[in-house]
Amino acid sequence: MVLDRVPVTLLTGFLGSGKSTLLTQILRDPGFADTAVIVNEFGEVGLDGILINHGDDQIVEMTSGCICCTIRGDIRQTLLKLQRDLDLGRIPNFSRLVVESTGLADPAPVIHTLMSDPFLDNHYMLGGVITTIDAINGEATLDSHKECLKQIAVADRLVITKTDLIDESSSLEQLEKLKSKLSSINPNAPLLYRQEQGYEFSSLFNTSLYDPNSKTTNVRQWLNDEANINNDDIHNHQHVHGHDHHDVTRHGSDIRSFTLVFEEPVEIDNFAKALEVLAFTNGTNLLRLKGIISTTERPGRPLVVHGVQHVFHDPVWLDEWPDENHQTRLVFITNKIDRETLDDFFKSWLGSYKGQWH
Secondary structure, eight states, X not given: OOOSSEEEEEEEESTTSSHHHHHHHHHHSGGGTTEEEEEEESSSSOSHHHHSOOOTTOOEEEEEOOTTTGGGTHHHHHHHHHHHHHHTTSSOOOSEEEEEOOTTOOHHHHHHHHHHOHHHHTXXXXXXXXXXXXXXXXXXXXXXXXXXXXHXXXXXXXXXXXXXXXXXXXXXXXXXXXXXXXXXXXXXXXXEETTSTTOOTHHHHXXXXXXXXGSOHHHHHHHHHHHTOOHHHHHHHHHHTTGGGSOTTEETTTEEEEEEEESSOBOHHHHHHHHHHHHHHHGGGEEEEXXXXXXXXXXXXXXXXXXXXXXXXXXXXXXSOSSSOOSEEEEEEEESOOHHHHHHHHHHHSTTOOEEEO
């Protein structure tokens, strides 16, 4: 039975903090079989949606576009489309909806829209906000990116990820500093540890209606600022960006998103060495890399890789390709690294590389 209003959980967190991994794990849990998902990606070409592992009856919708405009456009329309499809019997019932926002998104417009849009309010309610934080890069990210601070401040639940990668005393001290900083930014949100033994996903969703009054003064001010933006302001904002011609692969002056497509399969050893050198020489400005790789060694089984700054996680072999495109695709989000630089880099490391940019 579908509730009168479906509770919506906003899943946010900076690039590479583990949102998509956490979401996949949630969807695999039988207790969340009736969960629908909307994934918002930064840029025109993404992999998050096709790599999220979900059941046949679970609904995963994709949106992409301008970071600042999307929640007032694509995501809102996607929510309304879900409701129309549900009313017409085109999709199975769902009792919970998770919206995964791009790691570069300011969460305030998302929260305000979900709380105040009269059309959405008839069918959905904002039940809570979950924010993921990378135990390794979290503190540095907080210092460098204001979006990360906002994502933490608005949260009902703070999930610290990648603690299993910490094995040095200095790193443990760094984790304690991170925890202290998180508590100072958002004193009311419990800290949860994804790798902790006995961790239960239900602890993420045992919230009621989102309550801005339980947040800090900053959060309430951000939401008030959003409330003061009227339709004319939104129209003018879109016009400044060039409306349909706004470059959705750009965020600010230095951050870019682009995808490198390899026409031919790659050798695993050469590719691994290239990524190792890339992380060593440009790791600080490599905000996220996520890729699906066609290899000469296993042509029928793609390899999934993902890394954040200097840290690359263990690659995962898939049993089959998740879509009809069997080419290697590397999706980059970078700071002060242009696409031509990476194009030249892979040409030098992979002699047979003949790729194209999107």
